[in-house]
Amino acid sequence: MTVKYTEDHEWVRVEGGVATVGITDHAQEQLGDVVFVELPDTGQTVARGDASGVVESVKAASEIYAPVSGEIVEVNQALVDTPGTVNSDPTGAGWFYKIKFSDPSELDGLMDEAAYKAHAGG
Amino acid sequence: MTDSPNLKTTPLTALHESLGGKMVPFAGYMMPVQFPLGVLSEHRHTRAKAGLFDVSHMGQLRIDGHDAGSRLETLVPGDIVGLGTGRMRYTQFTNADGGILDDLMVTNAGDHLFVVVNAACKEADTALLKGSLGKAVVELPDRALLALQGPAAEGVLKTLAPAAAEMAFMTYAAMDVAGIPCFVTRSGYTGEDGYEISVPADRAATLAEQLLAHPDVEPIGLGARDSLRLEAGLCLYGHDIDTTTSPIEAALTWSIGKRRREEGGFPGAVRIQSEIANGPARRRVGIKPEGRAPAREGTEITDADGRAIGQVTSGGFGPSVDGPVAMGYVETGFAKDGTAVQLVVRGKPMPARVTRLPFVAPGYKRG
Structure with a gap:
């Protein structure tokens, strides 16, 4: 299992051919209290960089961009009713969706933890 | 924190930083957008107990002279001459087109008027006032302004x-608070009971610390100030009202007294009197999205057929409503309470209803 990161402050946990996607602790901290989450549909096909969800705090709305191309195989429906989970457990129970990726080489374009920490400002 | 050489501070800036306030630029000042409690909890705490807000960035002025009221009436549609001693009133500076230059609070402090204007407009307001009223207008830069809001x-x-306990809503009194000479009004901008306290700048941090020492009081940032005033249906200048909106379109007709409606004598009176008589083409209304998705400022409002009928001017999540809330302008034909409309959020039409403001019952202490 590896965890990678995008420039848009998403984490991507890769297990087998499936990547679980969420937003980082840094991202939830910056957003503040999350009050609304919109998820993609299971079965939907997305291309890398596609808007594939929305996370909104009291202050602002942010889109979630697909870190890799593939098919959405599962979404975290619980977030719709309890969006605050994104704040309390961003890298665990606050995951957004799972994507069965179609091009493993796209993973190479993501950051590792050290590179992400530098990107997020330490 | 980013360098901000051109941003001003308030007498409470150091206190905000020591309390863990997240400082952001706002109207030329570094102001706390939230404290460690977070916007949701700060909002709910204010509605449940009491919140302390630093509103020292707002402009405080005095207008001297026995004729201050009648002279100020040449710039605002509110009834200032009829304002009794120790009472305060909400009004607007209007322009010749009947648009709103700023909104303000005017207090009859006995031998002068005490005026509070928005931070972003205070230089223009001061120039307008001085240009018209001359030396009678005195800026009060050495005073800070604290708002203590909430049922506690x-x-x-x-x-x-x-x-202070004896004061009624929208009244004023000069009094010592913790031994510090202050101007206190029973007012605010959250929809709750509360006070605004004008305090000498060099004593402001001391007073704030004494208020914060009470277990019912938490420091509150601009984020919760915005969600509180939105739920209370109150306008934010530069968003819900500006030079393109008249007080009538903005549903602020209540703030224009009977005598002023009849007599006019304020900038833009022709348009404003005509809109009072004939109705405005559009009106500010509350809008309640039916789903959970917030509709932000700038969101297009359409009718059931997708025809654009207006725009959201303030929108977000209402922590006390526990759902999205918004306000905006719609064509008058759609302004009736309960009218079904659509909000175009990220390209998708979302169902919503026009609703009466405020979204939460006010907690004002009526006299």
């Missing part, structure tokens, strides 16, 4: 100023 505000403030 009275219980908190009376421990430092017993006389």
Whole structure:
């Protein structure tokens, strides 16, 4: 299992051919209290960089961009009713969706933890 | 924190930083957008107990002279001459087209008027006032302004100023608070009971610390200030009202007294009187999205067929409503309470209803 990161402050946990996607602790901290989450549909096909969800705090709305191309195989429906989970457990129970990726080489374009920490400002 | 050489501070900036306030630029000042409690909890705490807000960035002015009221009436549609001693009123500076230059609070402090204007507009407002009223207008840069808001505000403030408990909503009194000479009004911008306290700048941090020492009081940032005033249906200048909106379109007709409606004598009176008589083409209304998705400022409002009928001017999540809330302008034909409309959020039409403001019942202490 590896965890990678995008420039848009998403984490991507890769297990087998499936990547679980969420937003980082840094991202939830910056957003503040999350009050609304919109998820993609299971079965939907997305291309890398596609808007594939929305996370909104009291202050602002942010889109979630697909870190890799593939098919959405599962979404975290619980977030719709309890969006605050994104704040309390961003890298665990606050995951957004799972994507069965179609091009493993796209993973190479993501950051590792050290590179992400530098990107997020330490 | 980013360098911000051109941003001003308030007498409470150091206190905000020591309390863990997240400082952001706002109207030329570094201001706390939230404290460690977070916007949701700060909002709910204010509605449940009491919140302390630093509003020192707002402009405070005095207008001297026995004719201050009649002279100010040449710039605002509110009835200032009829404002009794110790009473305050909400009004707007209007322009010749009947648009709104700023909104303000005017208090009859006996031998002068005490005026509070928005931070972003205060230089223009001061120039407008001085241009028209001359030397009678005195800026009060050495005063800070604190707002203590919420149902526990009275219980908190009376421990430092017993006389504050006797005040009615929208009244003023000069009094010592914790031994510091202050101007106190029973007012605010959250929809809750509460006070605004004008305090000498060099004593402001001391007073704030004494208020915060009460277990019912938490420091509150601009984020919750915005969600509180939105739920209360109150306008934010530069968003819900500006030079393109008239007070009538903005549903502020209540703030224009009968005599002023009849007599006019304020900038833009022709348009404003005509809109009072004939109705405006559009109106500010509350809008309740039916789903959970917030509709932000700038969101297009359409009718059931997708025809654009207006725009959201303030929108977000209402922590006390526990759902999205918005306000905006719609064509008058759609302004009736309960009218079904659509909000175009990220390209998708979302069902919503026009609704009466405010979204939460006010907690004002009527006299």
